[in-house]
Amino acid sequence: MTALLRVRNLSTSFATESGLARAVDDVSFDLEQGETLGLVGESGCGKTVTALSILRLIAEPPGQYGEESRIEYEGVNLLELSARDLREIRGAQIAMIFQEPMSSLNPVLTVGSQIVEAIRAHGSESRREATERAVELLTLVGIPEPGRQINDYPHQMSGGMQQRVMIAMALSCRPKILIADEPTTALDVTIQAQILDLLMDLKVRFGMSVLFITHDLGVLAGIADRVAVMYGGKIVEEGEVHAIFERPAHPYTQGLLRAVPHIDRPTAQLRGIPGAVPTATEWPSGCRFHPRCSQRIDRCSTETPPDITTETEHIARCWVATPAGKS
Amino acid sequence: MLGGNTRGKVLGSMSSPKTLLRVESLVKHFPVGGLFGPGDHVRAVDGVSLSLLRGQTLALVGESGSGKTTLGRCIVRLIEPTSGRVSFDGVDILALRGTDMRALRRRMQIVFQDPAGSLNPRMTVGTAVREPLEVHRIARGKDAHARVNKLFREVGLDPSLTTRYPHELSGGQKQRVGIARALSIQPEFIVLDEPVSALDVSVQAQVINLLVDLQKARDLTYLFIAHDLAVVRHIADRIAVMYLGKIVETADVIPLYDRPLHPYTVSLLSAVPVPDPRAQRKRVPLRGEVPSSRHPPPGCPFHTRCPHTRKDERCSTEVPKLQEVEPGRWAACHYAETPMTLGRGA
Numbered sequence: 106m107t108a109l110l111r112v113r114n115l116s117t118s119f120a121t122e123s124g125l126a127r128a129v130d131d132v133s134f135d136l137e138q139g140e141t142l143g144l145v146g147e148s149g150c151g152k153t154v155t156a157l158s159i160l161r162l163i164a165e166p167p168g169q170y171g172e173e174s175r176i177e178y179e180g181v182n183l184l185e186l187s188a189r190d191l192r193e194i195r196g197a198q199i200a201m202i203f204q205e206p207m208s209s210l211n212p213v214l215t216v217g218s219q220i221v222e223a224i225r226a227h228g229s230e231s232r233r234e235a236t237e238r239a240v241e242l243l244t245l246v247g248i249p250e251p252g253r254q255i256n257d258y259p260h261q262m263s264g265g266m267q268q269r270v271m272i273a274m275a276l277s278c279r280p281k282i283l284i285a286d287e288p289t290t291a292l293d294v295t296i297q298a299q300i301l302d303l304l305m306d307l308k309v310r311f312g313m314s315v316l317f318i319t320h321d322l323g324v325l326a327g328i329a330d331r332v333a334v335m336y337g338g339k340i341v342e343e344g345e346v347h348a349i350f351e352r353p354a355h356p357y358t359q360g361l362l363r364a365v366p367h368i369d370r371p372t373a374q375l376r377g378i379p380g381a382v383p384t385a386t387e388w389p390s391g392c393r394f395h396p397r398c399s400q401r402i403d404r405c406s407t408e409t410p411p412d413i414t415t416e417t418e419h420i421a422r423c424w425v426a427t428p429a430g431k432s
Numbered sequence: 433m434l435g436g437n438t439r440g441k442v443l444g445s446m447s448s449p450k451t452l453l454r455v456e457s458l459v460k461h462f463p464v465g466g467l468f469g470p471g472d473h474v475r476a477v478d479g480v481s482l483s484l485l486r487g488q489t490l491a492l493v494g495e496s497g498s499g500k501t502t503l504g505r506c507i508v509r510l511i512e513p514t515s516g517r518v519s520f521d522g523v524d525i526l527a528l529r530g531t532d533m534r535a536l537r538r539r540m541q542i543v544f545q546d547p548a549g550s551l552n553p554r555m556t557v558g559t560a561v562r563e564p565l566e567v568h569r570i571a572r573g574k575d576a577h578a579r580v581n582k583l584f585r586e587v588g589l590d591p592s593l594t595t596r597y598p599h600e601l602s603g604g605q606k607q608r609v610g611i612a613r614a615l616s617i618q619p620e621f622i623v624l625d626e627p628v629s630a631l632d633v634s635v636q637a638q639v640i641n642l643l644v645d646l647q648k649a650r651d652l653t654y655l656f657i658a659h660d661l662a663v664v665r666h667i668a669d670r671i672a673v674m675y676l677g678k679i680v681e682t683a684d685v686i687p688l689y690d691r692p693l694h695p696y697t698v699s700l701l702s703a704v705p706v707p708d709p710r711a712q713r714k715r716v717p718l719r720g721e722v723p724s725s726r727h728p729p730p731g732c733p734f735h736t737r738c739p740h741t742r743k744d745e746r747c748s749t750e751v752p753k754l755q756e757v758e759p760g761r762w763a764a765c766h767y768a769e770t771p772m773t774l775g776r777g778a
Contacts, residue, residue, distance in 0.1 A: 147632035148603075249720075263721050293495035294659065295718045298703040302717070320633065323662070323705030327712050346709045364637035365707045366662040368689070375666055377638030381602035 108135035109314050110159070110178050110199075110282060116171030117151075117158045119385075126385035128154040130338040131171075136282065141308065141315040143329035143346070145322060147361075147382050151338040152318045156284050159183070159316070160195050178282075197227040200275035204287035206267035210259040216243075216270045217255030220277060227278045242273040247303060265296035272303065279311060286318045301328060322365050326350055334358050337383055337393030344419020354413065354421035357394045392424065400425045452621060452653050453484040453507070458516030460502050464726065474725050476502040477513070478677035481754075484670075486620070489647065489654040491664040491685075493700075494674035497722055503674070504623045504657045508540050509533070520621070538568050541614035545626035547606035551598040557609045558584075558594025564616045583612040586649075588642060604635035608642070615646065621653045628663060640667055661704050665689055673697050676725055676733040679754055683761040693763040693771045695740040716772065732765070742767045 117129040129151040136142050144152045157163050159176055161183060176183040178194065186194070203209050211219055220239040224230055230238065236255070243251035246269040259267055268288060275283060285304065289297040305328055308315050319325055325332060326346065333343040334355065342355040353359045360378040380397040383389055389396050395405040405424050413426040458480045461473040477499045484490045492500045505511040507518055509525060518525050525536060544550040551560055562580045565571045571579050581591040587608040598606055607627060614622055624643065628636040644667060647654060658664050664671065665685060672682040673696065681694035692698045695716075702716045718737050723729055729736050735747040746766055754764040765771075 147634060265721060293722075294661070294703045294705075295495065295699060296721065297705075298715055298717065302715075321705060322633070322707040326707050326709045327705055329709075350707065350709050361634060362707065364634045366637075366640075366660070366666050367707060368662040368665055368701065368704045369706055369708075369711060375637040375640055377636070377641060378634035379638070381604055381635060382632060 109138050110136040110316075111175070112136075112155075112159065113175040113177065114171065114173040115155065115158055115176065116174055117154050117163055118169050118171070120167045120169070121386060124386045127338055127388065128385045129158060130388075131173075132335075132338075132340055134333055134340060134343065136314050136316055139308075139312060139314055140330045141305075141317055141328055143325040143332045144316060144318045144335060145320065145325050145332060146335035147320055149382050149384060150335040151385070152335050153286055155335070156201070156286050156316065156318050159284060160199060160201060161191060162201075193227075196223065196275075196280070197278040198280055199282040199284065200278070200280040201284040201286065202268070202271045202275050202288050204290050206264065206271045207259060209271060210267060212259055215256050215258055216262070217257075220255075220270070220274050223274045223277045238277070239273070242277060243270070245276070245307070246270070246273045247299075248273075263296075264292055265300060268292065268300055269303070272300075272307070276307065276311065280313065282314050282316065283308070284316045284318070287320070288317075289324065290319070290321070297324070304328075322350075322361060334361070337388050338385060339393065339422065341394065341423070342419065342421045344415075344417065348415075348417035348419045352415065352417045352419075354415045354417075354419070354426040355394075355423045356398045356400045356425070358421075360397075360399075392422075450486055451483050452486040452521055453482075453655075454517075454519045455480060455482045455503075455507060456517040456519075457481055458503065458506060458518065459514045460499075460506050460511065461514045472726055475677050475728060476725060477506060478725075478728070480516075480674075480677070480679055482672055482679065482682065484653060484655065486653050487647075487651050488669045489656050489667055491656045491658060491668035491671045492674060493658055493661060493664055493671060495659060495700075495722060497676075497725060498674040499677040499725070500657050500674050501625055504542070504625050504655060507655065508537075508542050508623055510542065538617050539619050540621045540623070541617070541619040542623040542625060543607075543610050543614050543627050545629050547603060547610045547630070548598060550610055551606060553598055556595050556597055557601065557606075558596075560598075560609060561594075561613045561616050564613060568617050570617060579616070580612075583616055586615070586646070587612045588638075602635070603631050604639060607631060607639055611639075611642070611646070615650070618650075619652075621655070623655045623657065625657045626659070627656075629658070629660065636663070643667065661689075661701060673700065676722065676728050678733060678764065679762075680734065680765070681761075681763045682754075687758075687761060691771065693757055693761060693768045694734075694765045695738050695772050696734050698772045699737075699739060734765075740765075740767060740772050742770060 113133045115129055115132045119126045119128060132155055146152045170184055174184055217239050221235040224235040224238055240251045240255055248254050248269055289300050329346045332346050332349040333340045336357050342358045353362055363376040366375060378397050391406045391408050392410045395401045402424060410422045410424045413421050413428050415421055416429045458477055460477040461475050463471050464474055465472050480503055494500045506513040528536060558580055561583055562576050565576045580594060584591045589608050628639050656667055668685050670684050671688045672679045675696050681697045692701055699716045699718045702713060716739050720737050723736055731748040731750055732752050752764045752766045754762050757763050757768045
């Protein structure tokens, strides 16, 4: 089976006052039909830039894609498409929702008119047909009184309701891929649970693939089929969700899992990872995690680590990870 | 080691277990509107009573708009409450004026969520920590310098960082500076308002561990305000759950997490994501959203979203009192004696 989306050797850099920031550096992954891939990492690891790069939403300049970079969707490299052809895919085939719905919605237009605009941008519906479809979409995402709330302005809605509107808008053209960038981070935990349930339900009903970007390992554990862990602009570990959570092979993934407070395991001592996350203008040499790694060996500071396939058939990019058959 | 065991911690300290802070029927209403007609009020804190033992950590948890931050600020009088009493070590602090209040302020401090926003960008972080020492005339000159260096080491920062400006530090380092600044005047009581919410998880754990260590070393009393129930479980002795300006349940940490009595606590706990794909729990979904605190529902403030099967007429008409259901366990629910159970799925 071929992947719906293939990202190959993606590098995205920015010219900044303090030098070239290589925010995403040689990242490759596949998104399969119908799966949820979780991209997880801490601030500055490159997860959002990866998401934005897929839809070419990075302004050039200051941003710049590496020459080797390829984003293949249905066999076409999105990085080589004309602006007009790209618009046919953006929103219609691949849609995106963000952390702050309020900053993505236009404050002076009603939510209804914004959804109608999204529908008509890619289709041939009349205004009336599009309005009917907008009400259907609002019903689908659980807006309590869609017929009335279609006339509301974004500020009249709570954060949870705004995010539902964003989801309705993203679904308006029945996309095959939904990219969700921290869609529940700004929400309260009970509302977060509602939105996650909604997204997973819609994913199945629409047969979508989801690229879910988050810093929250707890959220990921509940929804992802596969997980890619990012650190320092690179994917450091990637595999099936159970393998990553139960047999993490990269010291960074291991450290993250020990640092997360568990509501079910109060007796486990929390262990932070010493130091702070690095910045994209000054990535450490060799393995970018080596200055904070408790298991580092000499070559970690000078040589880029290889892909190690572990016992649980996932990939860890680390000099000390144990390959399958050698434990 | 961890903040789970109250008894061990209190007996381990030198002082006898006694109440340091007592809050009684605290109310804070903010006026809104009223420009072209009769005004209205946001009932941010609506009749809260609580007490806190010396050396303990009480966590105030709730979602946005629950009133937890306003309550924390009223307690240290950064905001004047509308009515009620706050007594600190037996002194009614709302009655204090001028120098008396200033003297008491030395004993209580607050640490905020956003470390960048609470530090002056044009002041070195060393000066930021030194300033309270001079304002409260605790130390100056070489003595102050030495104290600042010592405080930096205590919070895990290299003293060479004292000459840096906030923007030169990472988020975790800035929050350590915020903590050092709060500690500088040797308070007994610290309000920690979402102190780790803005930090990355690998750094968040460092700061939680630091707060636990400092509490032991200095016999500090914490009011820990947070929305993250997993974080709270690692630091608190006792929990108070707030909803629409009221405390709906309060208990020691272990019984509260093991067997919550209020249906809101049950739902809240079940909504917390668990970082383990095999331990996904059955959620007790809450319908709808938090009502406005300008027009809270009549009766039990939670009845509009309550998933309890025993919910009835009484819930929408009669306000449930916060009452002691079991020794040390208080809940404001008419049916707290027959609590809902927290389902656990495969």
